[in-house]
Amino acid sequence: MAEIEEKYQNLKRIIKEIGSTVVAYSGGVDSTFLLKVTHDGLKEKMAALTAISPLYPSFELEEAKRLAKEMGVKHLLIESDELKLKGFAQNTRDHCYYCKKELFRICRGKAEELGFSHVLDGTNFDDLQDFRPGMKAAREQGVHSPLLEAEFTKDDIRKLSRQLGLPTWDKPSFACLSSRFPYGTEITRERLERVARCEEQLRKLGFKQFRVRYHNEVARIEVGKEEIAKFLEDGNRDFIVEKFKEYGFTYIALDLQGYRTGSLNERIG
Numbered sequence: 001m002a003e004i005e006e007k008y009q010n011l012k013r014i015i016k017e018i019g020s021t022v023v024a025y026s027g028g029v030d031s032t033f034l035l036k037v038t039h040d041g042l043k044e045k046m047a048a049l050t051a052i053s054p055l056y057p058s059f060e061l062e063e064a065k066r067l068a069k070e071m072g073v074k075h076l077l078i079e080s081d082e083l084k085l086k087g088f089a090q091n092t093r094d095h096c097y098y099c100k101k102e103l104f105r106i107c108r109g110k111a112e113e114l115g116f117s118h119v120l121d122g123t124n125f126d127d128l129q130d131f132r133p134g135m136k137a138a139r140e141q142g143v144h145s146p147l148l149e150a151e152f153t154k155d156d157i158r159k160l161s162r163q164l165g166l167p168t169w170d171k172p173s174f175a176c177l178s179s180r181f182p183y184g185t186e187i188t189r190e191r192l193e194r195v196a197r198c199e200e201q202l203r204k205l206g207f208k209q210f211r212v213r214y215h216n217e218v219a220r221i222e223v224g225k226e227e228i229a230k231f232l233e234d235g236n237r238d239f240i241v242e243k244f245k246e247y248g249f250t251y252i253a254l255d256l257q258g259y260r261t262g263s264l265n266e267r268i269g
Helices: 002-018 029-045 058-071 095-114 125-129 134-140 154-163 189-204 236-246 263-268
Strands: 021-024 046-052 075-079 118-120 210-215 218-223 251-254
Touching (some): 002 029, 002 118, 002 154, 021 029, 021 095, 029 046, 029 058, 046 058, 046 095, 058 075, 075 095, 095 118, 095 134, 189 218, 189 236, 210 263, 236 251
Parallel strands (some): 021 046, 021 118, 046 075
Antiparallel strands (some): 210 218
16 A cells, blocks of 8 residues: 555645646546545635536436535536537547547636636556557647556555545446447447446346447347356346347347456457
């Protein structure tokens, strides 16, 4: 913990030097931790901004709203429809770039409106190991990533979140629903809703870490390796097959590798 404490002190210094900011806030592990530390350091000189988007299920929005309210943070909610962005719905390899560029544009506008000097996001040190086109958008928009600058890993963030009493310390990783579609597969509102409804059924069954990857007629389900056996227990398999077919999938497959971050990036190395 000594090394993490050193990072923590460095993070607080970085944020204090920023002075005033809008935090791009999703309610996830990273952005909640960043929001907590930023609010502790800057108080009324900061605000959180969350996009209301078809890419995020309603339960994620409600969770973000609840946590921001509990922390006493000024919370801005902005409507955003990424499906209208040129290059996004076509799901090119850099579609995340267009999404983040729009989000950071909105954040920058609100920061200027409030008289704040910066925009922060929750990119962490582990994100350097994956394909993240959104980081290019952050650089172009002058967005700061204090967790990355202070070299916070996801594990560091979880440990300190627990120490700070944040309920997100053990929250499963969640990425926007566009990450469920292989590159080149068009992203539509109907397809997003279909995937979201399927994942909601897995949540109701008590699965903790999961993804439903969209492959046209096939739903490829990833669950944590320790949860694969649960998939076959107590009628879960039959229930999942029935529900997924009801939502429009013809074939339902369980990925034996289990859940892993960025599995759809494996084809591009």
